[in-house]
Amino acid sequence: MNDSSAPKDVLDRSKPPRSRLARSLDSDIAASFLRSRVVVAAGIAAALMVLAAFGAPLLAPSNPYDLNSVNLLDANTPPVWHKDGDRRFLLGSDNQGRDILSTMLYGTRSSILIGLLAVAFALTLGVSLGLIAGYVGGRVDSVIMRVADVQLTFPAILTALLVDGVASVMFKNQSGGTTKFWILVFSIGLSYWVQYARTVRGVTLVERNKEYVQAARLIGMNQFSIMFRHVLPNVLSPVLVIATINLALAIITEATLSFLGVGLPPTTPSLGTMIGTGNEFLLSGDYWMVLFPGLTLAILVLSVNLLGDWLRDALNPKLR
Amino acid sequence: MLAFAIRRLIEAAFVMLTVALLSFVLFRFVGDPINQIVSQDASLEERIRLREDLGLNDPIPVQFGRFVWKAMNLDFGVSYQVKQPVITILMDRFPATLELAFAAALFAIAIGIPMGVYTGIHRHSMLSKWFLSISLIGISLPTFLIGILLIYVFAVKLGWLPSYGRGETVKIGFWKTGLLTWSGLKALILPAITLGLFQMTLITRLVRSEMLEVLRTDYIKFARARGLSNRAVYFGHALKNTLVPVVTIIGLQVGAIIAFAIITETVFQWPGMGLLFIKSVQTADIPVMSAYLLLVAFMFVVINFIVDLLYVAIDPRIRLAGSGAGH
């Protein structure tokens, strides 16, 4: 791809400045996507992983949820290219005799699902609180922003650990995979809402003082819905960028919690749990139990991060 | 200056109080203290008497006041699991975490700042591009994976360094240090790198972008026009001006280092507070959880205060703005 568009803009200052939204919807985005081979590769990798993960029930050689198909005698089988490999276990098996490849596919699905839901939760919470803080102002605003400040003092992983710990104690009686799944979504989402709130609050504060809001009040229209409609386009691109970068963080957080043994239970496939289990067998040389899930996780997070980086630059050239 | 310090102290007190409230709610309502203390078959009278003894029937604000008072006297109750005073267990493990965090921060700063300066000055060199690509991978790899990778290479395959534990420790007063023995130092290397790597890449990127910013300023151009040597321009004038944001981030990252120590300590079975905390989460050991929370919050607040004082030391504009001097 030819990338002559950027420098031309630098030299030619006669063009009127365009709004951020107009700029972001410009076809430049498509061009800048194709420009970088790394970003294209990241996009393809991410797309493939999402497809594979959600096609897990169709693609996976076996179902790791189905305890009947699992045989402890198959435990710690090396990958198929080793001397004592087994055709049924392409990438080997874990200490329970589950197929690594199948567990990985299902595990990736959990990772992506929890990541997406947690981000959606954080986004909804953050955008709403930011909007309320900016719109209502006064004491409500200062309470919300103080809480945000205090939370920002603590690293997200610590918040997630704490919320997860507390929620797990409260729901001690329902220790099934589904409960833990939602606890994870909740605790990770609760750890990442601050950035959205701050961004949206800033934009809302600016919009609140604009004439159309005052005018809407004069003619007795619902200011809040008007503002919502006007604030939203303005925060769309920053929120999108934060969400993409948060997705990578959320996936890492889920994997970390599961690795630490406080995330998904061992019976539910998860990349973090697999790596945690495999870690115990690393010293005996059973590398495949860590290597493949670890590689999957790393590639997943790296591609999402690359996409996020690119998106940030594409939507906001001023940042660079 | 004094007003500045006082304002900061009030803010710190606010944060501590919020965390104390959280911690109290956790302690008082999430885990029922009675159930954890008495045996399953204790009679109802026994329970009621204990309730009264523990003051659980007092008004909530009174209970909170007592909680804060006790916490200030380092009384965090007794661990459900180990049946020992929480403060004893925590203090036993505190040095391990602090030494690890300190080594990690040292590694991150000692490597991150020079790398950031280099990539900022030689923006287009091949080496800079390599550094930056590696740093992106460093940011994308979860801490526990980095730890496992390092263990596999340096402990399992090469056998150079131990894969877990703290090695031999020496006791100085209550402080058990691993810094004075050869095996303790060797055991520190891998965990410190694991913990510091993310912060290192962060510092590299930050210093780089700040350097790029500062090198464009007029006073750098003027410093060159005055014929100062490259060394004086880069390290005397440019680097010092990047330090305010860098110190901010490092201050914030010390918090992150303590939080991520939980993960590193788990991977390396490092006997610190993080490992204790994760076990307390797994076993719902509420007193340990709430004490850890308070202790960590206290450390954050202290560090933030030190960072604020550091700004003042670096930037005269902040120093003098506070005392109302200037023209």
Add this chain to the structure above:
Amino acid sequence: MTGPVLSVRNLRVEFPTRHGTLRAVDDISFDIAAGEVLGVVGESGAGKSMTGTAVIGLLEPPGRIAGGEVRLKGQRIDNLAGEALRRIRGRRIGMVFQDPLTSLNPLYRVGEQIIETMRTHLPMSEAQARRRAIELLSEVGIQGASDRLDSYPHQFSGGMRQRVVLALALCAEPELIVADEPTTALDVSIQAQIIQLIKRLCRERGTAVMLITHDMGVIAETADRVAVMYAGRIAEIGQVADVVQRPSHPYTKGLMGSIPTLEGSETRLVQIPGSMPRLTAIPQGCAFNPRCPQAFARCFLEQPAAVFVGRSEVACWLASATPVQGTP
């Protein structure tokens, strides 16, 4: 009389870009004698700052000197690099930038910055440099210099900071000062003081000054000679009195027409129509031709070379057409 302090011959500065090479400074020549103030005037983008930057060797890559030579007291300096060039900057050529608010490092005391510069170039002890710095600060008109030495830049007003910058430029006793818009960022009331200060200090020391400005008024007040730049070239260069009172180049005439005079003989100010072309779109022939009220066919075809008109040198076909007085 000895030779000039600074001698620039056929200097060309170019910026290679993706869209071809931009010529920011095109074939300019001038001299500055000891104690003389040469004003360089022109609109922004005319290449005057670029010329100053090229003289002191601080062009930002990819910008580079593509031709010509720069001599300082007869020694060629345009081909020097690295260490040799650094030893000249600050030592033999001092520089004053436009904005005194941003020229000084905010994190160091002004004394530290002066002493640092002196000790970089001169064999002085810390104590000697400190004494000298105090003298210098008093000389540039800062009261209570021995106390102010330990102040930070933000504790000075804009005008005072520019005095500090001037002290910094002069501290190693350079032979030439390049002052790039030294008063533009200052209050009008302070501008005159700073200009007088520069003039006085340089006259006393016999320092040559290259005074870059877009303000014809400053030139008229301060400079001995003036070079008028347009689109990277010198349109007219000569004694200030000649250029101001009897401008020959149509562009200079336009510039003079845009200065309000106290006599008020003229009822309205003359404006030059249009604006200077961008470097990417310099017209063929004389660069001024799209705006020139007197342009004729030749102006659109060939670039005019400089010829003498009286004591001034003028690059204009009109001047070439008039009888040549004096010989090059």
